Structures are given as structure tokens and as C-alpha cells.
Amino acid sequence: MTTNLSKPLCRICNKERGVFKCDGCSDHFCFQHTGNHRQHVIKQLDHVEEIHNLVQESLAQQSAEPRQDVQALQDELMKKIDVWERDSIAKIKKVAEETRNELIQHTTGYLTHKKLELDKLTNELCLARQNIDFIESDLREWMNKLNKMKAEIINPVKIAVREAGVPLVTKMHIDVFESFDLFERTSGKVIFEENGKVAVVQDGLENYVEVRGKSEYTTGKRTLSLKIEKLSGWSL
Ligand SMILES: [Zn+2]
Ligand SMILES: [Zn+2]
Secondary structure (H helix, E strand, O other): OOOOOOOOOOOOOOOOOEEEEOOOOOOOEEEHHHHHHHHHHHHHHHHHHHHHHHHHOOOOOOOOOHHHHHHHHHHHEEEEEEEEHHHHHHHHHHHHHHHHHHHHHHHHHHHHHHHEEEEHHHHHHHHHHHHHHOOHHHHHHHHHHHHHHHHHHOOOOOOOOOOOOOOOOOOOOOOOOOOOOOOEEOOOEEEEEHOOOOOEEEEOOOOOOOEEEEOOOOOOOOOOOOOOOOOOOOOO
16 A cells, blocks of 8 residues: 655645645645635735735825924935035136136237237337337347237137036935845855845854945934844853
8 A cells, every 4th residue: 555645735734635735825725724725815915904004094194294303304405405506506606707707808808908018018119219228139029029919919819618527516416225224245154134134144153244234324323223133152
């Protein structure tokens, strides 16, 4: 006589009568207990619905009256954005004004500048005629200056305005951190389970390992809660 040992057990009565396999949990159930399992799964939906209602309630409550700390954080960060906006506009206005002035110096202001240069030379020539105290080198110098000015007036400089490669204002960015931290990195042999909620140390007793959270903090005061579920040879 042979016994079929591979026949699956019913998860509920533990007898070798598990003829129906549930695709959802991969367990087997006997004819009698298939219905029980179905009822059990339906009950679990009740629980999911309960949690759903709680989440819905909590969302409605917070939408109606935002939490004070959330409101305070929003106000504080809004102020930062306002300051950035004001400073950025001031920076842009300042550079625009400086560039305008510089442009004028090279265009219409250029002629005023040349006029002053010529007036100076006119004076020098008047004095030279009055006092008759000049020599050939002075004449050559005046001639050079005049030729240069003539060329500059006839051929005005070419001018263009373009944006320099360096950004004047940097873009603001919002970093969003999870309010609950998760484990993410380690220096040793650690396996992270449940999407980083659990860190399981794989090393021997004698080794220390370091685990780090996913979030990075620069300023502020934070409270991090964690639970040590298993200690190997250590006591707190
Ligand atoms: Zn059964
Ligand atoms: Zn199932």
C-alpha cells in the first residue's frame, strides 16, 4: 500500500484534504474550509475599509483646518521665497542699470567723451599759438591725436549686448523629506527589509555596523524613533 505524501494539507484543519488552492495566498484548503477562507478574506476587506475611512476622515479634518505646525512651516518658507524674489529682482535691476550706463558710454556718450578730448586739444593749440613754445615733436603728437580721433568718429565701434554665461539668479528648489525616516545605507552586512523600515544585521556578534537613514538633515531639531527588536549578547 502506498500513501500519497505530497497531497497538500488544508491550512485550517491541517488534514491532507487541501484540494483547493487559493491564488491569493498560495495556501490549500479542503472543501469544507474553502468557504471559511473566503469569509476570512472578505473580513480583511472590512479592515481595509476601516483604515480607509480613518485616512479619509483625517484628510478631511486637516483640509478643513490645517495643522498649526504645517501652517507655520508654510508661512516661514513663503517668507524665504518672498525674500529670494525681492533680492533677485533687485539684483537684476542693478545689473540692467549698470549695463545701460555702460552701453551709453559706448554709443551716444562716446561722442561727449570725444568732445571733451577735442576741447582739451583746442586749449593746448591756443596756448601753443599764443606762446609759440612748441617744437616738431609736439606738432607730430597733436597730429597723431587728431588722426586717431578722426578715425574713431568716422568709424564708430561695433557694439552688441548678450547674456553672460553666469546666471545672475539661481532657481529656487523645494526639497521634500519623508516625515518618517527609513534605513537606506550601511557600512556593514545589513539587509533592509520592508522597504527600509527594518534593518537586519548579518554580521557576527563582535562587529559593529552602522546604518544610515534615507533623509539628510542640514538644520533643525529632529526626533528619530526606532525600536531594537533583537539584541545579540548585549543588554541595554
Ligand atoms: Zn480543512
Ligand atoms: Zn487565500
